[in-house]
Amino acid sequence: MTTTTTPHSCMASRLLPWLLLLLTTFGPISMDLYLPALPALTRELGAHTSIAQLTVTACLIGLAAGQLVSGPISDQFGRRLILLVGVIAYIVMSVLCAVSPSVEVLIAVRFVQGLAGGVGIVIAQAAGRDVFDGKELIRFYGRLAVTGSMAAIVGPMLGGLLTSVVDWRGLFVFLAVLGALILVAVLVMFRETLPVERRTSGGFAQTARDYRTLFGDRVFVGAVLNQGFMYAAVFAYLAGSTFVLQDIYGLSPQRYAACFALNNVGGVIAGWLGGRLSERWSVVGALVIGIVVGGLGALGLLVAGLVHVPVGVVIAALFFLAFGVLVSGPPATTLALAEYPQMAGTAGSVLGTVRFGFGGVAAPLVGLAGSLSILPLGLVTTGAVLLAGASCLMLIGRTRLPQEEESSAVGTAST
16 A cells, blocks of 8 residues: 555554454444334334334345445546545434434435445455555454444444433434444545545446456356345344344344344454454355355244244354354355455445345345244245355355465565
């Protein structure tokens, strides 16, 4: 990463990796903060459970579409400008969510909020690829997974605490304030990471050529599909767990938030473990471990849907599911992005779009049987993890070890 010698720019360079990690919180914090209040929101707006869950789906689809658009644009025009636009739009949409008069309006605004939040996610991945190579890149993606898990812990816990003093509208006000703080951080710390000479040109024609290159790569497609199905499982968990634990097992919003946070403590370990296994042992091996562990959790939920089990069994199943998904994140992200530094934004946008797009499709399926059945959650998560495992067949005999790039990397950035 090229820097000047001024104290301000040196400080910005040192803080940039931390800012990139912060940008990854857009997704989990937008999703998780208001989950403890989702049943109350459903009652206040007079919505059916599956309709209320569309507020989750709309945000997920927005997060996917926002990445799909902003990634290629950032490859052509740089990272900083598109990031500033996205953060400002996120603040505005959060305020509009807080004043939404109906569930239909809230669904529409949540979609646009997701569009804006998707910018931060894809820029974090792309800018990280701009400045890291080799093992440092794997390590950085491991830290992204850990940060996302930390946000998933803090989000529902904070949401549960805030619901004792504010309603669900107040939670969106909080998101607006958080967005404003991130905007200040971007203005102060984010310097352009993609030099003009490394940007792509050619407009939509070049973007189309980049997509043909990416989708012609079996390793890239396999890694992306794997993450799409794994995230479909975890977002089904996010959408369904609040109703399972509160409506079926009678947990309060605060106790639900505590259980959710306890499960996601494992996510912090999982993100670190996925990065460390990829770096020290095997990228593909770490991915397989994530699939197996996630599959155990999904099967536990399927069993819970067929026979009544204690709440502790359900919480454990949710733990294993989230743990497995987050172990798979660093190796799959490395496989997808490591070979494409010249189009990191576009590659990252495809990865993010598939992750959140598949999640957006899966989330409302868990509410089709109402709020008093676990079976749809078990079926969706089990099917998704099985498909994630099948996607790994595309990696057989064609896997790359990004560690090999390190020997040719010059000036690898460090945190």
